[in-house]
Amino acid sequence: MVKKQDEFYKKGAEAELCELTIDGEEALSKKRIPKGYRDATLDESIRKKRTRGEVKLLAIAASVVNVPRIIKVDAEKSEILMEFIKGKALKEIIAKRPMLCTEAGARIRALHDIGVIHGDLTTSNILVAEENPLLKERIEKKGKLFFIDFGLGQFSKKVEDKATDLVVFKKTFNATHSSLKNGWENVMKGYNADKEMLARMDAIEKRARYH
Ligand SMILES: Nc1ncnc2c1ncn2[C@@H]1O[C@H](COP(=O)(O)OP(=O)(O)O)[C@@H](O)[C@H]1O
Ligand SMILES: [Mg+2]
Known part of the structure; x- marks a missing residue:
């Protein structure tokens, strides 16, 4: 080396x-x-x-x-x-490529389904790779989004932990991309949350508001 x-x-x-x-x-x-x-x-x-x-x-x-x-x-x-992943942070190009919101939601769902809680989901911690021969096969299989910065993450299958991961993301997402039309709705469309998850997210948000 x-x-x-x-x-x-x-x-x-x-x-x-x-x-x-x-x-x-x-x-x-x-x-x-x-x-x-x-x-x-x-x-x-x-x-x-x-x-x-x-x-x-x-x-x-x-x-x-x-x-x-x-x-x-x-x-x-x-x-x-x-x-080194050549490309840009999702934060920088999401306005031009709003479909990436749905894709991000779907990939986060895939992480949660295997019990990976990222712990610090933001549009800076998701990179969008450029076309590149080194990454071609992986991009074809799993898309252009590369997830980084798992240092605050954990392994958990609890609805509470998954819902918290989403609520953390929602808060920074809406603050950073306030002018993006239906941005968060599209993330959730990709995630395809069930009623239990939506109720838990609501409960966590209410708790945060009143404490
Ligand atoms: N593998 C990588 N390829 C390209 N850029 C990266 C890579 N890992 C991190 N970065 C860049 O460095 C920044 C900081 O890295 P990150 O792992 O998020 O550390 P921190 O915990 O300090 O936020 C990221 O937001 C991204 O712009
Ligand atoms: Mg980071």
Whole structure:
């Protein structure tokens, strides 16, 4: 494995992302950085736990949705080396391609059906891949959406956890894409929630409003 360049790419909410080239392929290192306000020992254990959790969920999620392939994990350094997905965040192109709302809903449903709760669903944590020979087969099978950032996720089959995942998404979705016509309705159309799920989402939203 030949690593080349180590270019700073982005600073996320809890991680630093660096773009690099491994054997001619673009890759990305996601390294969780220490948070000064947390106790150092606790901080390290949180970072390691989230790194391990993210890797585990990425592997499970990969059976039903597209996710970046993992190249290498260094839990001690809280670092994940993964495939770089060329494209844009769903957030940036959703206005031009509103049909992606329905597709996102359907893919989230597929994740929930196998018990993967993402934990931080936003239109920044869903990437829309560009046409690319490396991804062609996967795009044909599971579509253009690539899910990332599973560090706050968990494995659960509980309706409550799935409904919470959707309510979290709904809140940021409506705040970010307030002028998108029927955006959230189309996400839910793709998700195809049953009555129990809709009732639970309502209950969670009411609880949030009155507490
Ligand atoms: N595999 C990837 N390919 C391309 N871009 C990525 C990839 N992983 C992350 N990114 C970019 O880096 C940003 C931050 O990564 P993310 O995993 O969401 O970390 P954080 O937990 O800090 O939000 C993402 O919003 C996305 O723009
Ligand atoms: Mg993120």
